[in-house]
Amino acid sequence: MFGTLASGDIETARLRRDLRIPCNLGFSCGGFEDLGMRLEGENLGAEENREVVAETAPFQVERPLFQQTQKLVVGYALTSKKKKSFLQPKLEFMARRKGICFVPIDLNRPLSEQGPFDVVLHKLLGKEWQDVIEDYQQKHPEVTVLDPPSAIKRIYNRQSMLQGMADLNLSDCSGSIYVPKQLVVLKDSASSADRVVEAGLKFPLVAKPLWIDGTAKSHQLFLAYDKRSLAELEPPLVLQEFVNHGGVMFKVFVVGDIIKVVRRFSLPNVSSNCEKAKANGVFKFPRVSSAAASADNADLEPSVAELPPKPFLEALVKELRTLLGLRLFNIDMIREHGSKNVFSVIDINYFPGKSLYLKLLCSLNMILSEKQTNELLKIPFCRLWKDARLRASSCRFLPQSGASQT
Numbered sequence: 001m002f003g004t005l006a007s008g009d010i011e012t013a014r015l016r017r018d019l020r021i022p023c024n025l026g027f028s029c030g031g032f033e034d035l036g037m038r039l040e041g042e043n044l045g046a047e048e049n050r051e052v053v054a055e056t057a058p059f060q061v062e063r064p065l066f067q068q069t070q071k072l073v074v075g076y077a078l079t080s081k082k083k084k085s086f087l088q089p090k091l092e093f094m095a096r097r098k099g100i101c102f103v104p105i106d107l108n109r110p111l112s113e114q115g116p117f118d119v120v121l122h123k124l125l126g127k128e129w130q131d132v133i134e135d136y137q138q139k140h141p142e143v144t145v146l147d148p149p150s151a152i153k154r155i156y157n158r159q160s161m162l163q164g165m166a167d168l169n170l171s172d173c174s175g176s177i178y179v180p181k182q183l184v185v186l187k188d189s190a191s192s193a194d195r196v197v198e199a200g201l202k203f204p205l206v207a208k209p210l211w212i213d214g215t216a217k218s219h220q221l222f223l224a225y226d227k228r229s230l231a232e233l234e235p236p237l238v239l240q241e242f243v244n245h246g247g248v249m250f251k252v253f254v255v256g257d258i259i260k261v262v263r264r265f266s267l268p269n270v271s272s273n274c275e276k277a278k279a280n281g282v283f284k285f286p287r288v289s290s291a292a293a294s295a296d297n298a299d300l301e302p303s304v305a306e307l308p309p310k311p312f313l314e315a316l317v318k319e320l321r322t323l324l325g326l327r328l329f330n331i332d333m334i335r336e337h338g339s340k341n342v343f344s345v346i347d348i349n350y351f352p353g354k355s356l357y358l359k360l361l362c363s364l365n366m367i368l369s370e371k372q373t374n375e376l377l378k379i380p381f382c383r384l385w386k387d388a389r390l391r392a393s394s395c396r397f398l399p400q401s402g403a404s405q406t
């Protein structure tokens with residue numbers, strides 16, 4: 001019937017409303033699509049914990065309504081480094097309480113013989129694994145695979161990682177985004193000096209290994225101050241113009257529609273240590289913006305520390321999710337020194353560190369809620385009605401017996 005609702009639809013809508021479950025969570029089409037945008041600022045630890053507790057509460061309140069025993073099974077295949085940082089006992093405990101269980105994937109057995117999984121969470125390198133997971137996703141479209149291996153592969157190469165950024169549609173936003181000029185050196189760093197000049201790149205340059213493979217070496221960066229110093233670098237690498245940004249960078253964590261932005265310390269403007277670096281040819285610098293370098297509570301100049309505007313981040317993330325085809329990533333960006341809101345994206349990471357883990361748990365929880373709703377909606381309406389009457393009568397909301405159903 002066009003324009004009217006059948007009674008089943010009304011009840012479905014009512015049930016969703018009563019359970020306080022938003023429509024179109026989209027579990028079947030990937031799970032993270034319509035979780036509702038939320039944007040949060042700094043202050044990781046305590047705030048994250050508070051949030052998880054807050055998100056647990058509504059679900060537990062609903063639980064007695066029907067005896068819900070649905071669980072969310074998350075199969076995981078992670079590097080040992082990732083497993084150690086991600087699957088902390090505390091996180092597993094919180095997950096279990098929410099009905100989410102993490103099950104290790106046995107890499108020596110066919111994936112299709114394992115599970116069944118609702119979600120497959122993976123961070124492993126190599127073509128062999130890529131083939132396994134692609135084949136699995138084809139055979140099991142109902143499983144949410146985080147994330148497609150081809151999309152991950154693209155950001156494990158610092159050249160392809162930033163491609164397409166210039167075409168993002170951010171025209172109506174309160175900020176603008178650029179990618180620093182860069183050049184790829186596949187071999188013979190010495191001869192790259194001429195190419196640097198030809199391409200119009202200005203020194204100093206940040207030299208970054210082309211491939212990111214989870215090793216410390218792939219995160220070993222250098223500052224090169226002049227043509228002569230380029231010969232000291234080991235290709236394959238990317239030479240990227242250094243952008244002065246006042247020593248603070250922004251990490252924008254993305255889990256589906258959820259965004260969280262934090263402030264971290266970064267390299268200072270170059271003029272201050274130029275001379276020292278020149279003396280060494282190239283300046284090898286440590287991981288200056290690691291999780292330990294939080295600048296969230298630092299007393300900083302507002303023009304440097306102010307977080308990127310919310311509408312700008314929302315638009316950027318929306319565009320990037322489409323461009324990259326990823327749901328679990330972070331964007332590293334810096335504000336051009338002296339500008340109001342001109343940003344450069346310098347790095348994108350797949351399934352990054354701690355700041356994202358509890359957000360991921362919240363999203364898995366929402367997928368679980370959707371799964372439970374879907375299960376509930378499969379129960380014939382007459383049974384729901386009967387159950388409701390039983391509960392109501394035990395609460396003396398309805399007469400004990402004798403009332404007709406209409």
Ligand SMILES: Nc1ncnc2c1ncn2[C@@H]1O[C@H](COP(=O)(O)OP(=O)(O)OP(=O)(O)O)[C@@H](O)[C@H]1O
Binds near residue numbers: 180219220290332
């Ligand atoms: N173009 C640039 N201009 C200025 N500073 C930069 C630039 N590129 C990188 N940096 C500095 O170097 C740090 C590390 O750079 P980048 O994020 O590209 O490396 P990474 O090894 O991939 O780091 P991560 O640990 O985040 O994965 C940045 O946080 C920033 O401090």
Ligand SMILES: O=P(O)(O)O[C@H]1[C@H](O)[C@H](O)[C@H](OP(=O)(O)O)[C@@H](OP(=O)(O)O)[C@@H]1O
Binds near residue numbers: 081291353355
């Ligand atoms: O600052 P964080 O903790 O987010 O650092 C991340 C880093 O940005 C990369 O995403 C690392 O992954 P790889 O690039 O694969 O090395 C993360 O390591 P992981 O072992 O936790 O995946 C860092 O935590």
